[in-house]
Amino acid sequence: MTAIVENKKNIRIRSLGYFLLYLVLGLIAVFQIYPLVWLFFFSLKGNSEIFGRSPFALPEEWLWGNYERVWTTGNIGSYFFNSIFVTVTAVILTILLASFVTFAITRMNWKYSNAILLLFMIGYMIPIHSTLVPLFQIFRNLSLLDNPFSLILAYTAYNMPLTIMIMVGFYRTLPIEIEEAAIIDGCSIHRLFFRITLPMTMPVMSTAAIINMIYNWNEFIFVNTFISSERYRTLTVGIQSFIGQYLTDWGAIGATLMISIIPILIAFVFLSNRIVEGIAAGSVKG
Amino acid sequence: MKKVMSNKWVIALYILPSLLLLAGLVYIPIFLTGYYGLMRWDGIGDMTFIGLDNYISLLQDSTFRFSARNSFFLAIFSAFSLVLYLAISLVLSGRIKGSELLRKIYLVPMLLSSVAIAQLWIRIYDPNNGVLNSLLTTLGVESPPAWLADRSTVLIAIFIAVIWQYAGFYIIIYSAALKGIPYSLIEAAQIDGATPIQIAYKIKVPLISGVIKTTILLSFVGSLKYFDLIYVMTGGGPNGASEVIASYMYKEAFGRNNFGYGSAIGFALLVLALLTTLIINRITTSKEEVQY
Known part of the structure; x- marks a missing residue:
């Protein structure tokens, strides 16, 4: 009981x-x-509502016009396109180069493969601010200042260590027998890489790609430093200066911010598992 | 087979483009920063070699010392907040319905740009129209602080936004590590009558100690170079109260065109980051690695 x-x-x-x-x-x-x-x-309220009523309240009238206004009056559309161009180009370049490196390190036999891997990993530790002035000078000498290619090169270089780190783990779990069989059948090494290894590593390439995409999309300091003209600005720096003109127009500011984060939120809805995987793979090692 | 896979030309072809890119844009610039630190240089005209002058002024520069102090505060805060993230991850690793969904919800802020986060939190902290002070007033707080505009609250206000941004990132890392623990170990402890809290402290935490060490390094060194959020949110203000090393470096180099002095600050940042990495490594690798 x-x-x-x-x-x-x-x-x-x-x-x-x-x-x-x-x-x-x-x-x-x-x-x-x-x-x-x-x-x-x-982002859907007008000033009278924002400054006159409780901030917790739902918008009384849903002012979608705020979105239309910021999209048409500023250069948000052009920032948006620049962000897509720089992000996508850098991601493709990074994934391709990192795949070459990871293949050579994990699949091919040579004495210094581990030392070279370590050398790439060191890049992960370097604070951007410790290289910013020389980078600025290098791009100036190459006439790449105020040119989107400075961003593409910088993003590729600085995301390479993390991307390789994510990829190495996956490559090491892949069975080597398929590749061995291909070589015995007389397949050339480039053909092997493009026709067999790359397709087999699709999952890790997409994981690394989405992580790279988020980082590039959100990057601020390189754009702020290397890009000076309005037409090459990407969203982060673009909205920062755009918002400066709208000091007291919270509706416009909110709409601008929403436009800049919507692509990321959409990517998250569809690819959250990949994102989680990428974050875990990039840091659990070590 | 072996011959094909050790073709030196192919290895060079696959490795060199990336290695040269990193050499040009990462490795060489590190040394150049130290070198530029020895110069007086406005970024446009000629450089004048001035020896260690910049580095000596750096040690006597009260703004630099104050910003270094702020950076270390943030770093220590961040390292301590890891305890909170670890606790949440441990709870989520138990039998919690919807833990996958919760982890993903916690991660959302991490995916946004620091510019968007800073602009959002500026408005959350707005003394008159912000959501935070409205909440505090509703709860009966008489005169809530001005947060970002107040020297005494600005650092803590920034830090809350930092927690908001990074919590999900560390929870994902810890959760991934906790998932790697074989269930048989937990089961054995349960059969022996261990409580969930004992299992967390005596089994789970020691088993993921390697990952915990990595996160301490990540958060500490990451905070030392923290920039975007503070630059947009306060610009180092009010009146220099939230200046950190990176924001001070940026102001000196690209704001005041003191490229030489800015480089010296950047080099000091690198040295501090490497030193703390070494120290944290030394402190945390006391015992033998756990194997399972």
């Missing part, structure tokens, strides 16, 4: 514990998401 009472009490304590646990976890989720919901709401 007492045992049963005791048991019931235990169950009650345990379910109370679980309730509190879920409450805390839920509150953290609200903390992480609510600022974005709030941003979405004020």
Whole structure:
């Protein structure tokens, strides 16, 4: 009898514990998401509502016009296109070069492969600010200042270590027998790389690509330093200067910010598993 | 077979383009920064060699020391907040329904640009129309602080935004490591009567100590070079109160055209990052690595 009472009490304590646990976890989720919901709401409000009413309120009238206004009055469209161009070009270049390197390091036999891998990994530790002035000077000497190619080269170089780190782990788990068989059948090494290895590593290439894409899309300091003319600006720097003109027009600012984060949010909805995988693969090593 | 796979020309062809790119844009610039630090140079005219003058002024520069202090504060804060992220990850590694979804929700801010995050949080902290002070006023706080405009609250305000940005990143890393622990170990402990808390502290945490060490390094060194968010959110203000090493370097080099002095600050940042990496490595590799 007492045992049963005791048991019931235990169950009650345990379910109370679980309730509190879920409450805390839920509150953290609200903390992480609510600022974005709030941003979405004020992007649809007018000034009278933003400055006159509670910030928690839903928009009274959903002013989609804010979006139209910032898209047509500023150069957001051009920033948007520049961001896509630089991001995509750099991602393709990075993935291709990193695949070459990872293939040579994990598949081919040579004495210094580990030393070279280490050399690439060192790049991961370097603070960008410690190389910014020389980079500026190098790009100036190459006449690449205020040219999107400075960004593409810089993104490729600085994302290479992380990309290789993500790829090496995957390459090492791939069975080598298929490649061996291809070589025995007389397949050339370039053909092997392009026709067999690259298709086999599609999963890790897409993981690395989405991580690279997020980093490039959000990059700020290289654009801010190397790009001076309006027409080459990407979204991060573009919205920063654009927002400067709208000091008190929160609706316009909110709409601008929303436009800049929507592509990332869409990518997240469809590719969240890949993103999680990429983050884990890039740092659990070591 | 072996011959094909050790063809030196192919190896060179596959490695060299990337290696040259990194040499030109990463490795050589590191040394150039140290070298430019020895110059007086406005970025346009000729460089004048002035020996260690820049580095000596750096040690006496109170702004540099104050910004270094702020950077270290952020680094220590960040390292301590790892405890919170680890605790959340440990809870999520238990039998929690929807833990995958929660982890993904926590990660969302990490995917946004620092510019967007900074612009958003400027408005959250707005003393009059921001969501934070409205909440505090509703809760009965008489005169809530001005956050980013107040010297005494600006660092903590920035730090809360940093936690918001990075929490999900570290939770993902810890969760991935925790998933790698064989379930048989947990099961054995449960049979021996260990409570969930004991299992977390005595089994899970020691087993992922390697990853914990990596995250301490990542967060500490990452905070030392923290820039974007602070640059956009406060520009180092009010009145220099939130200046960090990277923002000070950027101002000196690209704001005041002191390219020589800016390079010296950049080089100091590199040295600090490497030194703390060594020190953290030394402190955390005390015991033998755990194997399972």
